[in-house]
């Protein structure tokens with residue numbers, strides 16, 4: 001366990017000025033920021049993955065699986081930034097003063113918290129390269145690649161938003177979202193990192209309960225813009241931004257980005273129905289970048305055919321949004337579910353045509369079809385990852401049990417999750433009522449406790465946004481509903 005001196009000084013350059021900060025030996029006036037946490041959900045794409053990369057509409061909903069990031073400031077004399085990401089076994093430390101701040105703060109390169117960054121800058125990526133090359137040198141190539149993507153997401157955001165006077169800090173991240181399973185794990189960590197850094201440079205207001213929704217929306221928008229930058233670092237390719245948008249805002253959205261130089265069109269679906277969904281992980285690892293590249297290659301080889309498929313997916317997503325929005329849509333009634341289910345079946349078929357399914361995804365569909373208990377589609381990038389099944393009402397428990405037993409035997413994993421959950425949340429300071437309160441009425445979450453929490457249940461029990469008795473009120477969310 002690392003020995004942490006906690007007594008840092010939070011500051012940053014969120015004031016839009018390009019001037020350098022006061023020399024480090026001068027007394028700093030900004031008060032220290034206590035240890036704090038941020039959290040963001042994973043997502044399922046209900047309709048429209050892949051097509052959304054090409055400007056078509058998609059519907060996505062936040063799930064109850066989440067990432068949690070603990071930020072601890074170090075003492076002023078400790079000029080290091082450390083990442084501890086135990087889910088992927090990543091542990092890395094940089095010396096703050098060795099990082100390429102000058103390249104990131106050059107005129108024309110410097111970006112501010114309110115900027116809209118729509119592409120990664122090759123010169124900045126090149127400046128970061130030597131500092132990523134030293135990450136996990138002792139690991140095999142495939143693992144090092146995963147470590148370097150997560151590290152690049154953090155470093156690009158830190159260097160873009162921070163300055164050389166940034167305080168020494170520890171970033172400890174744990175997630176309950178399976179990685180690379182199509183449930184938006186990368187977006188969720190990007191949102192956490194973007195929100196944490198924006199909070200550290202003191203550019204976000206709230207969240208507080210009586211904050212006007214307009215103001216809350218602006219904070220969400222800023223986090224989302226930077227989370228998108230983090231997503232681009234991880235994917236190493238074009239990302240539509242749907243995952244980070246739903247992970248930031250929470251609930252469910254219709255998302256469309258027709259022009260990459262502009263913000264996307266995001267229509268919140270506040271009353272997203274409680275659909276009876278079965279979420280199954282193939283446990284077949286995949287990479288979003290690889291699957292997105294497959295579609296790009298198909299589009300290059302067969303432009304007209306691919307465009308027709310993408311156009312058809314767009315119509316399916318639009319049709320689903322219209323259906324869900326109807327007053328008479330009833331998520332407990334066969335006729336409504338059947339209409340929606342048929343659209344899921346069509347969407348899945350079109351994804352198969354794009355070449356992003358996988359035999360293990362097809363097996364889930366086959367088993368569900370065989371029992372006749374619902375409608376299945378892959379969700380997320382495909383190539384493995386997860387499938388969602390919309391269950392028919394009144395499915396017999398025997399049939400469901402038979403399906404679940406077969407899935408278990410064939411090494412699939414079933415997830416219990418709810419759709420339409422909260423977006424990015426903040427726990428500041430990192431103190432929670434856990435039933436083991438001290439005199440001040442709360443339990444301080446430190447790195448040691450956080451790292452020791454046992455598995456998903458342990459993390460949820462220690463810091464989860466939902467306690468046993470419902471929402472834990474110390475976690476705060478930007479409320480954007482009107």
Ligand SMILES: Nc1ncnc2c1ncn2[C@@H]1O[C@H](COP(=O)(O)OP(=O)(O)OP(=O)(O)O)[C@@H](O)[C@H]1O
Nearest residue numbers: 087149150175180181182183184185186288380381
């Ligand atoms: N808990 C985590 N800790 C550290 N890095 C993570 C974590 N979760 C995700 N990542 C980063 O995100 C990458 C996975 O991103 P990828 O887009 O391939 O999968 P996904 O986000 O789970 O799926 P999809 O984009 O289809 O929803 C990992 O390789 C890693 O770099």
Ligand SMILES: C[C@@](O)(CCO)CC(=O)[O-]
Nearest residue numbers: 049050239240241380381
């Ligand atoms: C495959 C994709 O459409 C969804 C991944 O969850 C990629 C993206 O939108 O960035």
